[in-house]
Amino acid sequence: MLARHAEPIAAVATAGGRGAVGIVRASGRDLAGLVRALCGRALQPRHATLLELRNAEGEVIDEGLALWFPAPHSYTGEDVLELQVHGGPAVLQMLLGRLLELGREQGLRVAGPGEFTERAFHNGKLDLAQAEAVADLIDATTGAAVLGAQRALAGEMSREVHALGQRLRELRALVEATLDFPEEDIEFVRAHAVGVRVGELVEALRALLARTRQGALLREGLHVVLAGQPNVGKSSLLNALAGAELAIVTEVPGTTRDRLRESIQIEGVPLHVIDTAGLRDTEDRVERIGVQRSWEAIAQADAVLFVHDLARVAQPSYRAEEARIAARLREHGVPEARVLHVWNKNDALAAPEAEAAARGLAAELGLGEAAVAGPRLSARHGQGLETLRQQLLQRCGWEAMPEGVFLARTRHVQALQACERHLEQAAAWLAQSSPALELLAEELRLGHVELMGITGEVSADELLGDIFSRFCIGK
Structure with a gap:
């Protein structure tokens, strides 16, 4: 443990600004003396406990509640004092200053971002x-994200990771035990069906990976x-999805000249929708910059809604420009799997004509049946939006799971993918007529390290620093 983890810490635990209630907390080893000095009693x-909290001159700073949690039965696993008082910034800073003054000899200092939770991790109260x-x-923006975070906090993912880790640990022990008996190693491994057990582990890992991908999608959004x-209706579509007049909509081409971003949610999944400048060649310098930014946003997007105007499909100049955009999408390396073709202004044509127009343009652009099956809608009148929402979720890989989704992060997905690669390589070694058991054992070890890095049993200090530095101060 680093030396700074032995120092007592204190911080304001509530957000800045005024509020009805504010919280100041302290954590450290043997804070009973500090509690008596501040509160005037044990x-x-x-x-x-309702009491008056006073400054060094004996003047009352505020009257509030004090809660005392002796170690190890506290959030951090250390002694914790929590003060609940009126939420004015001056009150909170005066109380924090008084705490620091009384705890100076013990080395009490202001906590860094996430340091209370970091101590909970180091003291075994939480895994990573x-x-x-x-x-x-704390950061959840949708109800589904709140429930997913609660499942993760309750240890749903951690329990699955630990169960897989235990199976992998037993398999490693079995394989490594054979290395001491080289004359019997291959027969020993085959007799214990190591190949079958590796295959079962891979299948279980893939099931967890599928749930974890959903959790990362729920946390990070799209x-x-x-x-x-x-003028194909992009701004109207943004307004319709957001349910508010966010973007200016006119008949004048090039009204949108820069990116406009709005966050919405579909079935609890956050979507960060970006309206971009219309893609065309232009002599207008400002609009040209906007078009360039549009292509930059497209290259970085999880999904691209390629909006087509059914009312203009018959125009040769429109079709030529559509072909140019489709070619540029391929040039920018945007795979077709990330593109959802949206057929807007569906109300301008009768159903058979709209179908023929969509098929004709798709064929001219070299697109398949999936493009033709894209949602038909009228962004201005709100028709077809639910179909668009459902197809967008499907395109992005979202699947509602009956057991619920726990929130996860990209690093969890990457760790599981790395573990999967190592197990697949282990299976490949086993499939050889004369397996190299040293290489098999190493692949199992590397997979185990990746897997247990999720819960922090194997973690670099730099990773821990990066994770906890993103917390708010006081948590």
């Missing part, structure tokens, strides 16, 4: 995945870009 553990879930719960020619 406090009954885990009971709220649960600690991350604390921050995710970046969706609206792309297409000017």
Whole structure:
């Protein structure tokens, strides 16, 4: 443990600004003396005590509640004092200053971002995945994200990771035991069906990976870009999805000249929707910059809504420009799997004509049946939006799971993918007529390291620093 982890810490635990209630907390080893000095008495553990909190001159700073949690029965696993007072910034800073003054000899200092939760991790109160879930719960922007963060905090993902880790640990022990008996190693491994057990582990890992991908999607959301020619209805579509008049909509081509971003949610999944300047060649310098930014946003998007105007499909100049945009999408390396073709202004044509127009343009652009099956809608009148929402979720890989989704992070997905690669390589070694058991054992070890890095049992100090530095101060 680093030396700074032995120092007592204190911080204001509530957000800046004024509020009805504010919280100041302190954590460290043997804070009973500090509690008596500040509160004027010893406090009954885990009971709220109403008292006056005074400055060095004996003047009352505020009257509030004090809660005392002796180690190890506290959030951090250390002694914790929590003060609940009126939420004025001056009150909170005066109380924090008084705490620091009284605890100077003990080395009491202001806590860094996430340091209370970091201590909970180091003291075994939370594993790393649960600690991350604390921050995710605070940052959650949808109800589904809140429930997912609670599942992660309760240890749903951690339990699955630990169960897989235990199976992998037993398999490693079996394989490594054979290395001491080289004359029997291959027969020993085959007799214990190591190949079958590796295959079972891979299948279980893939099931967890599928759930974890959903959790990462729920936490981080999707970046969706609206792309297409000017006046195809991109801004109207943004307004319809957001349920508000966010973007200016006119008949003048090139009205949108820069990216406009709005966050919405579909079935609890956050979507960060970006409206872009219409894609066309232009002599207007400002609009040209906007078009360039549009292509930059498209290249970085999780999904691209390529909006087509059914009312203009018959125009040769429109079709030529659509072909140019489709070619540029391929040049920018945007795979077709990330593009959802949206057929707007469906109300301008009768159903058979709209179908023929969509098929004709798709064929001219070299697109398949999936493009033709894209949602038909009228962004201005709100028709077809639910179909668009459902197809967008499907395109991005979202699947509602009956057992619920726990929130996860990209690093969890990457760790599981790395573990999967190592196990697949282990299976490949086993499939050889004369397996190299040293290489098999090493692949199993590397997979185990990746897997247990999720819960922090194997973690670099730099990773921990990066994770906890993103927490708010006081948590």
